[in-house]
Amino acid sequence: MEKYSKWRDFGTGIQPFLPLTPPNIRKTAVNKIKDLIVVYFAGVAFSITRLLIISAIFSLDIAFLNLLYFLAPTKYIFNSIQTAIRRVTASLVLFISGFYQITQNVYSVKKIKQSKHKAVEKSKVPKSGDLILSNHSSYIDVLYFISKYNPVFVEIDNATLYMKPLKGWSAIASSCSKPTALLNAKHAQSLKSICEEARNYNLGPVVIFPENTTTNGQALLQLLPIFSNFENIDEKSNIFITSIKYPSKEFSPTFPMGNPFSHFFWLNSRFYNQIIVTNVDAADCPKFFYDSSSKSGNAVSPALDNINIDKEINSTLISCSKLRQTKLTALDKLEFLNYYQNKSKQYK
Template sequence: MEKYSQYRDRGTGIAPFIPITTQTSALHLPLAAVLFALRAPVLLTISLSYFLFLQFMPLGSLFQKGILWICMLVAGVFWVDLQVEGVKRGTLSRHPDKLPSPGSIIASTFTSPLDALYLSATFDPIFLVPSFDTPYVFQLSLLQTILYTFSPPTSKPYSTKPTTISEVLSKNPHRIIVIFPEGTTSNGRALLRFSPALDTFATQYKQSRENGHASDVGIPKNKIFPISLRYLPANTTTPLPGSYGVFLWRLLSQPSHNIKVRIGEAVKISELEMADDMLLATSSSETITEKTVARNLPTDERVPRTGALEEKVGEILVRVGRIRRVGLGVKEKIGFWNAWKAQGRKLKK
């Protein structure tokens, strides 16, 4: 892997685009083959039935969520370890405000097709994927989001119409919105550099405040929930495009999979606006010690500093997911993917 050293984060040494491989013993191969042979036809049948027919039928959200959970069970996802920041185990029912609700935004890590499947089975959200070089996002269906995890990074997935987070919220006030701010998948060992969409969302609030229309776009009341998803075994991530066969083999040949879900404390732009004196910019690839001091303005005139929302969400994801933040993003992944293809590397099972 020496030839890919330029795609390691300089501060941490983490290589977020190299696929994770695990050693498989010769004794395990027969069991793995049997599990794959039994699960693959069942999962294929249920998936095709859902995406071709059932999702378009008026069966209700609960029924459709149930089908997705069945898909996860067939794939071997038998346990979801859910923890909510600031809530003790067994007391979650007393804190409904700690969970995403209609009108909320989920900022999720992005490592595997299971991300979209789990979030859809749990929250029935609208999925947004940001452009890495523009402030826009693209609204995708569940199937498009799953397929996007296997696609090369692009600024315009599936030729869908670009939009903004606030536009999607205004058109769907009773739905939960999921955005993957990294814009592309990693191997789950680090949090990538965010695309501009979240910062644009905060900027729009700033502009609406200046124009006196902040309440019209509904931004102050929308909570942003950072959610970290990690998997055991960790080799079900898809940092490389086109790894359909490898992913399915790793998913269906393992006896079981666990998902660690960590929901961070909700963030509100109006609270960022009131976050008083200092905001410290952070980056793991180069240490920044300079603090940005907010302007000494009256409380009702303060607006979020540029990048404040992105930094706050990133800080929470790093904390609850127990990972490091790196200075690499979609552009670096494009370079890595081109270098990987040039070397003619083949994925290992």
């Protein structure tokens, strides 16, 4: 739409903040009637049935974990059991919502592999306190990661790069909300402290969406330079990179803006939804480097190496996602949403 051309990236021509709409294809009267029956009659009934089942699953999940909170002898044990339950719950919700099969791909940057070294690296999986960085285009991303790891998610302060940890369903609510420009100081922590807590209490890996907001999945926003704040560096953490895509010819699971309840309702009216996850081979992910001669064990030349890690994360995510990168940021999306809402009020 031309009235939103300010938020169309000049270099790529992509507007990453507007919801995707299916192509306008001319249909016969018979096909239109068929679509009406499938989408607005069968689809609505299908969605209502699914949502009732999902509501029951969520209720059981919350009730059981609230009871477990008082019965578990230690926080570590509670978190371990919570992870198992949340993974099952999220997997069921994805399956009921039509994500019957999740396509998993492995992307390797390096064409020449050292087989012995590669076998060791390939066996690595994210553990508590490790970092997973991914693009972000929907609350379904969050649901997927919960089904895999029940990790810690973070909101990022765009100025200080400090973060606010989120867990479980609160992370889904956050991904459906406006991006936050600045965090409340009392909630902001360094990434290192979040990773240490995750490792100590078995909270799972830490998932970071460096775009710091959702898009429509057509391009990447500018990634925040997370490791330019040296307090975010945890030398014990391994870095993993993932990209998530939703191929769709009609209703798209991507959610850049809008009403999340309405979106989830129509998402569930579709019989089948697709998700493609591409994981960068562990051997090809960026790593922190150390000075073996240093007694303190700090990273070598942090002013140089950690900036390079941010750049390497950026280039690797572009390569594995096969998405073009825009010059737009989460703050541009916040400006766009404010403009959109003000315009919407004028037309009421």
